[in-house]
Amino acid sequence: MSEYILELKNISKRFGGVEVLHGVSFALRPGEVHALLGENGAGKSTLIKVITGIHQPDGGEIFLNGQRVHFDDALQARQAGIAAIYQELSLCPDLNVAENIFLGRQPTTVGGRIDWRKLYSEAERLLTSLGVHLDLRTKARELSIAQMQSVEISRAFSLDARILIMDEPTSSLTLNEVAELFGLVRRLREQGTAIIFISHRLEELFEVADRVTVLRDGSYIDTRLVKDVSRDELVRLMVGRTISNLFPKQDVQPGEIALKVDHLTHTGIFEDISFELRKGEILGMAGLVGAGRTDVARAIFGVVPPTSGTIEIEGRPVEISSPQQAISLGLAYVPEDRQQHGLIPAMNITSNISLPILKEYARRGWLVDKAERAAAFSAARQMEVRANTIWQIARTLSGGNQQKVVLAKWLSTKPRIFILDEPTRGIDVGTKAAVHALMSNLAAEGIAILMISSELPEVLGMSDRILVMHEGQMTGHFTRAEATQEKIISAATQAVTAGRAM
Amino acid sequence: MTAKNPTAPRSNPLRALTRFRELGIIIFILILAVVVGLRASDFLTLGNFRDILVDISILVIVALAQTMVILTHGIDLSVGSSIGLVAMMVAFTIKTDPKIPLVVVVLLGMALGAVLGTFNGLIIAVGKVPPIIATLGTLSIYRGMVFLYSQGYWIPPYQLPENFPDLAKGTPLGIPNVIIFAIVVAILVYYFLNYTRTGRDIYAVGSNPDAAQYVGIRKQQIIFLVYVLSGIAAGLAGVLWASRFESSQTNTALGFELQTVAAAIIGGVSIGGGVGTVPGVLLGALALGMINNAVTLVRISPFWEQAAQGLLILIAVVSDTLITRRIQRNKLK
Numbered sequence: 002m003s004e005y006i007l008e009l010k011n012i013s014k015r016f017g018g019v020e021v022l023h024g025v026s027f028a029l030r031p032g033e034v035h036a037l038l039g040e041n042g043a044g045k046s047t048l049i050k051v052i053t054g055i056h057q058p059d060g061g062e063i064f065l066n067g068q069r070v071h072f073d074d075a076l077q078a079r080q081a082g083i084a085a086i087y088q089e090l091s092l093c094p095d096l097n098v099a100e101n102i103f104l105g106r107q108p109t110t111v112g113g114r115i116d117w118r119k120l121y122s123e124a125e126r127l128l129t130s131l132g133v134h135l136d137l138r139t140k141a142r143e144l145s146i147a148q149m150q151s152v153e154i155s156r157a158f159s160l161d162a163r164i165l166i167m168d169e170p171t172s173s174l175t176l177n178e179v180a181e182l183f184g185l186v187r188r189l190r191e192q193g194t195a196i197i198f199i200s201h202r203l204e205e206l207f208e209v210a211d212r213v214t215v216l217r218d219g220s221y222i223d224t225r226l227v228k229d230v231s232r233d234e235l236v237r238l239m240v241g242r243t244i245s246n247l248f249p250k251q252d253v254q255p256g257e258i259a260l261k262v263d264h265l266t267h268t269g270i271f272e273d274i275s276f277e278l279r280k281g282e283i284l285g286m287a288g289l290v291g292a293g294r295t296d297v298a299r300a301i302f303g304v305v306p307p308t309s310g311t312i313e314i315e316g317r318p319v320e321i322s323s324p325q326q327a328i329s330l331g332l333a334y335v336p337e338d339r340q341q342h343g344l345i346p347a348m349n350i351t352s353n354i355s356l357p358i359l360k361e362y363a364r365r366g367w368l369v370d371k372a373e374r375a376a377a378f379s380a381a382r383q384m385e386v387r388a389n390t391i392w393q394i395a396r397t398l399s400g401g402n403q404q405k406v407v408l409a410k411w412l413s414t415k416p417r418i419f420i421l422d423e424p425t426r427g428i429d430v431g432t433k434a435a436v437h438a439l440m441s442n443l444a445a446e447g448i449a450i451l452m453i454s455s456e457l458p459e460v461l462g463m464s465d466r467i468l469v470m471h472e473g474q475m476t477g478h479f480t481r482a483e484a485t486q487e488k489i490i491s492a493a494t495q496a497v498t499a500g501r502a503m
Numbered sequence: 504m505t506a507k508n509p510t511a512p513r514s515n516p517l518r519a520l521t522r523f524r525e526l527g528i529i530i531f532i533l534i535l536a537v538v539v540g541l542r543a544s545d546f547l548t549l550g551n552f553r554d555i556l557v558d559i560s561i562l563v564i565v566a567l568a569q570t571m572v573i574l575t576h577g578i579d580l581s582v583g584s585s586i587g588l589v590a591m592m593v594a595f596t597i598k599t600d601p602k603i604p605l606v607v608v609v610l611l612g613m614a615l616g617a618v619l620g621t622f623n624g625l626i627i628a629v630g631k632v633p634p635i636i637a638t639l640g641t642l643s644i645y646r647g648m649v650f651l652y653s654q655g656y657w658i659p660p661y662q663l664p665e666n667f668p669d670l671a672k673g674t675p676l677g678i679p680n681v682i683i684f685a686i687v688v689a690i691l692v693y694y695f696l697n698y699t700r701t702g703r704d705i706y707a708v709g710s711n712p713d714a715a716q717y718v719g720i721r722k723q724q725i726i727f728l729v730y731v732l733s734g735i736a737a738g739l740a741g742v743l744w745a746s747r748f749e750s751s752q753t754n755t756a757l758g759f760e761l762q763t764v765a766a767a768i769i770g771g772v773s774i775g776g777g778v779g780t781v782p783g784v785l786l787g788a789l790a791l792g793m794i795n796n797a798v799t800l801v802r803i804s805p806f807w808e809q810a811a812q813g814l815l816i817l818i819a820v821v822s823d824t825l826i827t828r829r830i831q832r833n834k835l836k
């Protein structure tokens with residue numbers, strides 16, 4: 002028998018051409034709470050899905066109780082005693098609470114008939130024992146996020162799993178609910194269940210975890226005992242790298258104010274956001290996924306207008322109620338999800354680039370092909386898009402080149418204010434540097450850039466000033482000289498008020 | 504089955520609203536009965552009711568199978584052609600060998616249907632072709648096979664064995680057999696969908712395929728299964744069709760797939776998957792059958808039949824959308 006209930010050795014995983022896990026090792030003892038820590042995109046969720054059989058590793062070995070195992074799907078992993086609560090909610094909205102708990106393993110009578118009475122009574126007993134108050138017959142569709150989460154937790158508990166994985170279980174719970182959850186976690190640990198716990202909130206790790214393993218950029222960094230490690234040390238392990246000169250932001254003398262946002266609020270999503278953005282400046286917005294940064298950007302761009310607060314563009318107060326209006330005011334917004342919002346994957350490069358300004362190429366409603374082609378060609382060249390021809394279909398381009406096409410598309414509208422949401426997510430290093438160089442050139446030409454990024458080195462390297470958001474609030478505001486990774490992570494993971502006053 | 508519908512909601516205005524689709528169709532049926540009953544005295548008679556039931560029995564069998572397909576967020580457009588092909592093959596078989604027992608004829612039809620359904624299932628579950636495209640393709644293929652198989656000829660009543668029409672129209676139990684077939688299928692599907700794990704898996708896969716996969720449901724197997732079941736139902740329907748109309752033609756059940764989809768949707772099955780009940784679909788088929796019957800009795804242009812069906816579908820889909828939106832909005836409060 003091994004001392005570990007679960008051991009992963011040298012696990013690697015590739016999606017398409019991108020390797021997201023590079024030889025990660027991880028070992029779990031029975032009866033411990035083992036935290037998995039890392040920045041956004043460090044590979045935690047992928048690792049979890051490898052353990053639960055949803056993804057199959059491309060390399061490496063998994064040992065369960067010292068026996069080498071391979072899971073073809075989630076069912077096999079569950080039968081081996083592994084249960085998980087996923088970050089993205091995994092309930093069936095059209096089924097009710099009780100059935101969601103027992104989905105795929107409803108109690109049956111001898112004849113194989115589902116025993117609904119037993120299902121409801123067992124669900125009732127389970128929820129009571131967990132102190133969850135829910136109507137068993139409510140459809141999951143009608144539940145709040147926190148209620149859905151408690152259904153998921155109930156389901157995982159009901160599995161009597163020997164290994165329980167919790168991927169950000171607390172992200173949408175109130176403090177009381179978190180306390181209840183931790184009570185349950187401790188009870189399970191006493192019963193010998195091994196728990197893998199993922200959270201962005203460092204305080205929580207110190208509260209429940211015994212050991213912690215840190216991942217960074219898809220690689221294993223270290224495993225420590227929680228009682229022997231300090232918060233600062235963990236942050237250092239998470240961040241790790243030194244900032245290279247990959248990020249060539251040129252020094253630009255900031256010009257006049259291009260965009261001024263004052264007390265911008267969207268009730269329940271973000272609150273009291275104020276900042277200024279000058280011409281030639283790059284303002285970085287840091288924070289964790291879900292901190293509300295994208296919502297602020299969408300509010301400024303008129304996608305979901307704010308409930309209160311004011312926006313000024315070049316000194317003029319404006320009310321932006323639609324993206325069309327925002328474009329006409331000189332704004333451009335490059336959304337995070339290229340495939341979904343930024344590009345039309347089935348169209349070729351030219352058509353994608355000319356999309357926002359088709360009107361300019363039309364004569365009496367008919368497109369004048371030549372002008373469109375010429376404009377697209379020059380924009381694509383300016384962005385150094387690497388493609389065989391400008392007729393190549395956007396879907397077939399690499400992530401980095403798709404991003405360049407998106408940038409080229411918005412450049413063709415001649416914007417004065419550029420909002421970039423995660424401009425280099427999922428792009429290889431080389432192309433990343435090219436995108437950064439382009440951003441720097443744009444700033445040098447006097448364009449104001451608001452850059453949302455979850456990648457700290459990028460934020461620190463590219464930004465003239467940095468805003469930090471946490472759960473819809475502004476929790477930090479630093480100049481380039483003041484900012485350090487530690488300060489930003491600190492502000493992004495807890496509601497500190499340092500630097501709040503501008 | 505004494506237990507009440509296990510997913511039946513209790514009192515709660517929002518949930519009552521989600522039941523609205525079935526309630527709405529009941530109200531529609533009642534209004535239609537009264538209005539047509541006033542114009543045509545023959546409408547509200549037991550004999551006419553029996554005629555309507557005979558008319559919709561085959562529709563019920565196929566629409567319930569179609570419902571299982573739609574529950575997984577799929578669609579089977581090939582059922583009309585499958586019915587036509589099975590009807591033709593079965594009719595040719597018993598024309599050549601009239602001694603085959605009726606039970607064997609029924610089983611043969613279902614087996615042929617299962618083969619057709621398996622082909623659909625393989626294209627969709629293994630080949631990962633979108634259901635609407637895959638079954639649009641087999642709709643044409645199967646219909647083409649009807650022509651190839653029959654060489655363009657049809658089988659008139661006198662070429663069929665004398666006892667064959669009894670399969671659908673005989674009344675050993677006091678009501679025509681075809682109604683009995685529909686009732687048995689309805690009970691089986693009801694039991695399957697509500698009291699077996701596989702049945703619940705169908706709802707789960709349609710409601711949230713990822714979640715279903717996370718709890719270990721084998722998504723592709725479920726999807727494969729519903730097309731096979733749909734094929735079997737179409738096979739049974741093909742045999743009953745040939746028996747009821749005492750013939751088989753190259754255009755048998757042409758366009759019938761749209762009737763089955765209509766019955767499901769009018770009965771409250773969500774085209775997005777995951778939502779739909781057997782009683783709802785039975786009501787949907789009944790509403791279609793009543794419209795059909797009423798148009799004949801009141802002697803109005805058959806154009807109105809199509810238009811009324813279309814209107815009913817639109818009302819069902821629009822109310823479905825509105826209800827979903829309302830629920831989403833209430834949740835945000």
